[in-house]
Amino acid sequence: MFENLLVQGLSGLASASSLFLVASGLTVIFGVTRIVNFAHGSLYMMGAYLSWTLVTALPRGHLGFWGGVLVAALIVGVIGVLIEVLLLRRIYKAPELFQLLGTFGVVLIVQDVALMIWGPQDLLGPRAPGLRGAVEILGVRFPLYELFLIAVGPVVLGLLWLLFHRTRWGTTVRAATADREMVGALGVNQRMLFTTVFFLGSVLAGLGGALQLPRESVNLQMDLAIIAEAFVVVVIGGLGSLPGAFLAALLLGQLQAFGILIFPKITLVLAFLVMAVVLVVRPHGLLGRPPASAHAAHVVEPPYPPATPLVRYLGFAALALAVLVPPFMGEFALIVFTEIAIMVLFAASLHFIMGPGGMASFGHAAYFGLGAYGAALLAKHFAAPMELGLFAAPLMAGFAGVVFGWFCVRLSGVYAAMLTLAFAQIAWSTAFQWVEVTGGDNGILGVWPSAWAQPKLVYYYLALVLCVGVTLLLRRAIFAPFGYALRAGRDSPLRAEAIGMDGFRIRWVAFIFAAIAAGVAGGLFAYAKGSVFPTYMAIPRSVDALLMVLLGGVQTVSGPIVGALAYTWIHEQLMRSFDLWRLFLGSVIVALVLFFPQGLVGAAQRLTERRK
Amino acid sequence: MLEVEGLHAHYGRAHILQGVTLAARQGEVVALLGRNGAGKSTTMKSIMGMVRPSQGQVRFEGRDLAGREPFEIARAGIGYVPEERRIFTELTVMENLDVGRRPPRPGQQAWTEERVFALFPSLGAMRARPGGRMSGGEQQMLTIGRTLMGNPRLILLDEPSEGLAPVIIERMADAILALKRDGLTVLLSEQNLHFARLVSDRACVLEKGQIRWEGTLEALMADEAVKQQYLVA
Amino acid sequence: MTLLVEDIHKSFGGVQAVAGVSLSVQAGELLALIGPNGAGKSTCFNMLNGQLRPDRGRIVLKGQDIAGLPPRRIWRMGVGRTFQITATFASMSVLENVQMALLSHAHRLFDIWNPVRREDPARAMALLERVGMAAQAGRPCGVLAYGDLKRVELAIALANDPALLLMDEPTAGMAPSERVALMELTAGIARNSGIAVLFTEHDMEVVFAHADRILVLDRGRPIAEGEPAQVRADPRVREVYLGTGATHGIA
Structure with a gap:
């Protein structure tokens, strides 16, 4: 022994x-x-x-x-x-x-x-x-x-x-x-x-x-397998700390070695669980120090101007197209349009915490996926109808937002991003390894809409109404006192606290809102596809959300919408046309980062400003 | 030794420097005076290459340095002491000094740790102390010492008296006068007129990105109109 | 008595930063806290505004002990603050900055429906009027001159009708002329509205011109307290802090 x-x-x-x-x-x-x-x-x-x-x-x-x-x-x-x-x-x-x-x-x-x-x-x-x-x-x-x-x-x-x-x-x-x-x-x-x-x-x-x-x-598969673990080690040790990384590697190595003896199923989650615990106790890792904020490059975020008449007309025009054109489209185009509507909401929900909130989330797919699973689990185990499923989706995602958010919004910067990633990985591996309930890798099949919503066109309109409705609600909140309070905490936490704001509660509530909105998107996605898989919560989907937001422009209110439209379209084209789509997508991302650091909407704003 | 001519600089869309022209001769202490936001720090950062000048010349010992990288300008013999001090807080006093070390010019008497400690004796008593555990006055001394280790022939001192107790400011003035006796040229930006008067030979008064007045400190102290317009009123 | 501080202590890892400071400020009075760097001024200040909890001692605001409460609670009890390095919301306009303080005061931060743009600006404008910033109400804070930012901060600090203003080096980073103007403005408002003001400051001209009383700290302990003339004449204060007066014109 x-x-x-x-x-x-x-x-x-x-x-x-x-x-x-x-x-x-x-x-x-x-x-x-x-x-x-x-x-x-x-x-x-x-x-x-x-x-x-x-x-x-x-x-x-x-x-x-x-x-x-x-x-x-x-x-x-x-x-x-x-x-x-x-x-x-x-x-x-x-x-x-x-x-x-x-x-x-x-x-x-x-x-x-x-x-x-x-x-x-x-x-x-x-x-x-x-x-x-x-x-x-x-x-x-x-x-x-x-x-x-x-x-x-x-x-x-x-x-x-x-x-x-x-x-x-x-x-x-x-x-x-x-x-x-x-x-x-x-x-x-x-x-x-x-x-x-x-x-x-x-x-x-x-x-x-x-x-x-x-x-x-x-x-x-070596690259993503090791990078996830290496991130965990670096974050547990404290970013930038060599002895910290060594200590964390030892800790993780031992936990993995013995964890496999005691509870083999937990190995995938274990590393991320440890990271979550460490970050809650020590927000800068075991041996990390808070970044010297004294001379961190101070970024002044731009103000959010209310929509100009031009933007408003463009918005109405896009909406009119989205309502009027689909009856004349084929099935495949309807499926793509439905997906785009869902992605717009998904992107807008992430933008809500990233833009005004200034919080980076690298695991937003968790709430999208949990929404989808919320609906699918009800359908599988209780044969619940779509109406109930679409109600359960935001509930489940929102509940996860309450729990995960409580931890995540305490941290900032890279640490917060890594903790969101950790929770997303925990959600992902739970779905992956708890086969009896979730079906594991095989997912849950047969998640179909109710009879009235079965026609692709009807389901499209359902998705459109819900997605546009929730997106507009998020937009409204950005311009209301709550959105301002969120931005206040981002601009100057010191000042926000000094005028009586509880920054933690404001960010937490925003996180929950974002999770609920992502859950709505996830639930709609589940019924659109008829099935749910763990990949809905995996890193690539979180990256999708980030790409959509960044492509559009983080510090613009319309950015996520434009970003979701552009990204879903590019992605669709690439997947269809090229075997080496990763190479192309990777190049597109690199080009975006190099040439459009403010995103598409940000670049457009600069152009119109220059014309003035 | 240093000739700045028609220097323009922008921060984003704000036009901060609008044609600054000034000069410092070998061994001179020149004070750059003016209100907050007049462009004193930006002038220093533009000379140092930390803000890229959009137009104009910075000639140092005959070479035009405008548009060069900060490290090239430092190697050319200009030292920069920032207003915020920017000590490496995790490094000890000795290590901070080591980062600043650059080879001297042929014939120049090289700065060593011991020479810095002779100038600022209180630093010598805390060689192994991390920069983050020093008081504001000690940090100010260390940041000057660190720059001196690079054996500059001109140093840019950005508001060395800011936020310091009056007794420490007096010690700072003594140190600057000692450096001047060694033949170092100093361009000093300052808001404290009393302090500037103790150490400087000449003053340039900056307002809205341009030099509006130039002359000796005695002339400035006597000229109520200039003081009222650019400094006090 | 608006603020009464009794024998507060604070140490960090065995280093005694503040060792027994007591003070009091009345409505309409300006008390200056001065001393060399590292004397414990900032630590004292951070205990008063709630960022640090004192190891020992009492901090009484209008009869209530506030020691150890978080900053936002202390604000709600009537303490306004300005910071050494201005802290405003850079992505918002001057008017919106002040409106945020008013919305917070009215407990309306969780409103997700009514656009801030449609709020009645009258009260915020009145505050900006008081500090002479009404003309710039529509400009973003991110582009203001430093002196103007300080005024905006003052307007924000006045938004909840404070009984006490805490100002950490209110004139740091300002030109001498602006310093005088800002402190005159502050002193006027404090005396007219009966606000107690506690401030730290390195500019001796500002201190001696505007403080009613001065408290001098050295190594965490008070070494002198009194009216400006008394403090200026104190030999110990000269030795540890004021020096010969060559650099501040006050001898």
């Missing part, structure tokens, strides 16, 4: 080391550049693929293997530098979420590039020469390579510590972490500094990937 526990603990340590390698690079890059690099997982995957290619091509033996691993890590470092120079360098001043999205665009591009080069099949690498065997520990055999990995983590931590505290480069990097502009004014070329930091972080990611070669097969 004890021997088994020991072996389990050692395995946990080995996993912790691997995780730490990736997380350390992520946290170092964040510390200096303030960029949350979604593409870090892609660098890890590249490390694994490249080392596979090199190790299998080079002669067998120590030099071939270890040389291949190191060269792969260095090549990944160069790829990282390319990403930094071509993309990130141009968006250092952009809002956090834009940077996150830009790097997500890179993730999509790398996925298709890797698919083109290495193909869809899993690749198996050789084992490490000299570390092939196992040792006996208390009578149980334990792989040597795992022991080697256990040692790698602390060694890398030690080397990094020396680098950051005993070299002038390291001191400068730590100074730049606090105030990059000042470091520049003291004569340091911060561009070079950022690029070298990015190189270091990328090499660590590549090394982490390459060292996985003897442990597991190389595949195309």
